[in-house]
Structures are given as structure tokens and as C-alpha cells.
Amino acid sequence: MRKWMLAAAVAVLATLGQPAEAQQKYRFAVVPKAMNNPFFDLARDGCLKRAKELGNIECIYRGPVEHEPATQAQLIQDFITQKVDGLAISVADVASATRSIKAAVDAGIPVITFDADAPGSARSAYIGTNNKEFGLALGKQLLALRPEGGKYAMVSGGPGAKNLAERVDGVREALKGSKWVEVSGSPTFCNDDVALAVQQMADLKSATPDLAAIVPIGGWPMFAPEGFKAFVNKNKKEIDAGKFTLVVADTLKMQLELLRDGYSNALTGQRPFEMGEKSMDALLALKKKEKIPEIIYTGLDTVTKETVGQYLK
Missing domain, CATH: 3.40.50.2300 (Response regulator)
Structure with a gap:
């Protein structure tokens, strides 16, 4: 009996001090406008980095190979069918994406936009550039x-x-x-x-x-x-x-x-790497039923011939 009680106590203690979300794994999908655009590669890298840091997040990066709003809409529908835990979308076409976002939210999936917004949609937040x-x-x-x-x-x-x-x-x-x-x-x-x-x-x-x-x-x-x-x-x-x-x-x-x-x-x-990072944080917060700002701007960098050296460092 004592051995059983000791084992149980050890198991309880092992969970103490860990954040509650550590007990739950989440799959968040990042959907760019086009995967052949290297701008979105940086958003992907930020998403993967932050997911690894958080530990309980899987970042799924998938979008149309080329800029095709219809294909993006189909991919979002596929993610809804797969019941992912959250969606971050760079909106290729506002009208099309608004319908897709409503379908996701109706299915209980939180949605944010990044890089390109659909402000009249059911998305919870926009992360990106002003x-x-x-x-x-x-x-x-x-x-x-x-x-x-x-x-x-x-x-x-x-x-x-x-x-x-x-x-x-x-x-x-x-x-x-x-x-x-x-x-x-x-x-x-x-x-x-x-x-x-x-x-x-x-x-x-x-x-x-x-x-x-x-x-x-x-x-x-x-x-x-x-x-x-x-x-x-x-x-x-x-x-x-x-x-x-x-x-x-x-x-x-x-x-x-x-x-x-x-x-x-x-x-x-712009700062696409930060967009990817902050998208993971925002979706995790939404899954935890926490409030997040509706608009999260990531800032701009102005570069000239005189300052380009410091940015290349």
C-alpha cells in the first residue's frame, strides 16, 4: 500500500509547476497565400521556432503553391475536416476567405489572420503590418x-x-x-x-x-x-x-x-518571422480561452544604401 501511495504522490508531484497547456497538444495550421513566395518561408520559420519552444504545439505549414484563392479555400476546408486546433491565414481573397473563416469558426476552430486581413470576417485577430x-x-x-x-x-x-x-x-x-x-x-x-x-x-x-x-x-x-x-x-x-x-x-x-x-x-x-511566432502565441491563448488584442502590428524596417550593412549583420 505504501509503495502504491508513494508512486501516486510522485506522479502528482511530476505535474506540479507545469503549465496546464503542457498536458494538451495542439495542431495549428498556417496557410500562406502562396508557398512559392519566399516571404512566407520566414513566417513558416517563425511558426516552427515558436512551436518548438512551446513544446506542446505542432505547426502545420501548407498553402497553394501559387497565388490561387480557390485552392487556398479548399485547403482551409481540408483543415476544418481534419479538425485542426487553430488556423492562421494570410488572406488571398477577402470574399472567399470570409466564407472559409466562418466555416472554421462554426466548426469550433479559432482563426486569426496574418500578413493579409479579412476584417469583416469572424476571425479573432490580425497579426502583421499596418x-x-x-x-x-x-x-x-x-x-x-x-x-x-x-x-x-x-x-x-x-x-x-x-x-x-x-x-x-x-x-x-x-x-x-x-x-x-x-x-x-x-x-x-x-x-x-x-x-x-x-x-x-x-x-x-x-x-x-x-x-x-x-x-x-x-x-x-x-x-x-x-x-x-x-x-x-x-x-x-x-x-x-x-x-x-x-x-x-x-x-x-x-x-x-x-x-x-x-x-x-x-x-x-515587414517582419514575417515575428508574424509566424506571434500567430502561435495568439492561437494558444485562444485555445486557453484568453482574450487577445484584435490587432497586433509587427512593425516596419526602412533600409537605405547607408544602413543596409547593419541589417545584413
């Missing part, structure tokens, strides 16, 4: 570099993504009242296709030979570094003479290296 501020920062960078103005164009991703529409609005607001004029056909939409983004830049420059600036509001063209270099080299004389300027969104390592090597004029970057 995208209007992001666009304003890009526009202000261009204005600081070229206050004399000129003709400019933007390259965007998917036309149904609210975060990208907010960035476009931010750039326009920053340049309103200046000598910068947006050309017809801007923004173009590459649907996260990096090769297409480079081609669209070339098409914009060909259509408007005196185009003074291009502002990709996502890093897509730089994610195809060889194609991006070829485009820049073709226009290097104008860039070096200060007649053609490239202000690009995001600050992935390859982009920082391109900026260092003279292939762009400035970058404004």
Missing part, C-alpha cells in the same frame, strides 16, 4: 529620394488582397500634392508570380520611356534575382544618373544584398 502605414512609408521614401517628382508606377500582387490595396492607397496618399504622377495601368497585378513581376516592370518602362520610378509594393520582382538584375542592368545608366528610381517593399536577405550591390535605391520591410 499596410496603410507601409504604403505611406514607401511613398515617403520615394519622395525623399526624388522630391522633383516625375511619372511613377506600382506593381502589386493579387487584386483581391486587402493588404495590398491598402499599400497602394498609402503610396498614393504619401505622394498626393507632390510632383509625382501615377501612370495609366498602375498598379499591375502579378498574383505573386515573381517572373511576371519582373516582366511587368519591363513592360511599364517600355510603355512609358520617361518613367521615373517603379514601386513594387511587395518584394516579388526581387525574389527573381537574376531577372531583376537583368532589368536593372538594362536601365543602369538612368538609375546611376538619378533619373530612374526603384523603391521596393520587403527586406529579405536577397533583397538586402541587391540593395547593397546597387540594384535598388531603398527598401521598406
Whole structure:
């Protein structure tokens, strides 16, 4: 009898001091817009790191290979069928995702959005960039570099993504009242296709030979570094003479290296790694019935040729 009581006491003591959630394992799915976009690789890495630190979390990272809202919706439905414990979604199309999020919440699965939001949906929170501020920062960078103005164009991703529409609005607001004029056909939409983004830049420059600036509001063209270099080299004389300027969104390592090597004029970057980390914390808190802020901004980094070295460290 004493041996039985001792064993029971040891078992009880072994659980003391451990957080309650340590007794429960959770499977959280992270659904990016497109898995061929290296931006989301960093969100995945942040998710996996935080899941490992927490110990009782499995981070499942799966999305469409390319930017396909219908495929994203199907994947979310698959996760609902699998009864995952939580979903973090970068919304490719607001209307489609709003329906998918409702289906998940109706099934008892907490949902947050990251990177791209669907604010009218049943999601509990958004984690990511203040995208209007992001666009304003890009526009202000261009204005600081070229206050004399000129003709400019933007390259965007998917036309149904609210975060990208907010960035476009931010750039326009920053340049309103200046000598910068947006050309017809801007923004173009590459649907996260990096090769297409480079081609669209070339098409914009060909259509408007005196185009003074291009502002990709996502890093897509730089994610195809060889194609991006070829485009820049073709226009290097104008860039070096200060007649053609490239202000690009995001600050992935390859982009920082391109900026260092003279292939762009400035970058404004998000923090996707933190988005992945905070998504795990938020979903865990929701599973524990804890309240979380509806909006969690992860901040921006503004990088120039003068400061790029410290970011590469």
C-alpha cells in the first residue's frame, strides 16, 4: 500500500509547476497565400521556432503553391475536416476567405489572420503590418529620394488582397500634392508570380520611356534575382544618373544584398518571422480561452544604401 501511495504522490508531484497547456497538444495550421513566395518561408520559420519552444504545439505549414484563392479555400476546408486546433491565414481573397473563416469558426476552430486581413470576417485577430502605414512609408521614401517628382508606377500582387490595396492607397496618399504622377495601368497585378513581376516592370518602362520610378509594393520582382538584375542592368545608366528610381517593399536577405550591390535605391520591410511566432502565441491563448488584442502590428524596417550593412549583420 505504501509503495502504491508513494508512486501516486510522485506522479502528482511530476505535474506540479507545469503549465496546464503542457498536458494538451495542439495542431495549428498556417496557410500562406502562396508557398512559392519566399516571404512566407520566414513566417513558416517563425511558426516552427515558436512551436518548438512551446513544446506542446505542432505547426502545420501548407498553402497553394501559387497565388490561387480557390485552392487556398479548399485547403482551409481540408483543415476544418481534419479538425485542426487553430488556423492562421494570410488572406488571398477577402470574399472567399470570409466564407472559409466562418466555416472554421462554426466548426469550433479559432482563426486569426496574418500578413493579409479579412476584417469583416469572424476571425479573432490580425497579426502583421499596418499596410496603410507601409504604403505611406514607401511613398515617403520615394519622395525623399526624388522630391522633383516625375511619372511613377506600382506593381502589386493579387487584386483581391486587402493588404495590398491598402499599400497602394498609402503610396498614393504619401505622394498626393507632390510632383509625382501615377501612370495609366498602375498598379499591375502579378498574383505573386515573381517572373511576371519582373516582366511587368519591363513592360511599364517600355510603355512609358520617361518613367521615373517603379514601386513594387511587395518584394516579388526581387525574389527573381537574376531577372531583376537583368532589368536593372538594362536601365543602369538612368538609375546611376538619378533619373530612374526603384523603391521596393520587403527586406529579405536577397533583397538586402541587391540593395547593397546597387540594384535598388531603398527598401521598406515587414517582419514575417515575428508574424509566424506571434500567430502561435495568439492561437494558444485562444485555445486557453484568453482574450487577445484584435490587432497586433509587427512593425516596419526602412533600409537605405547607408544602413543596409547593419541589417545584413
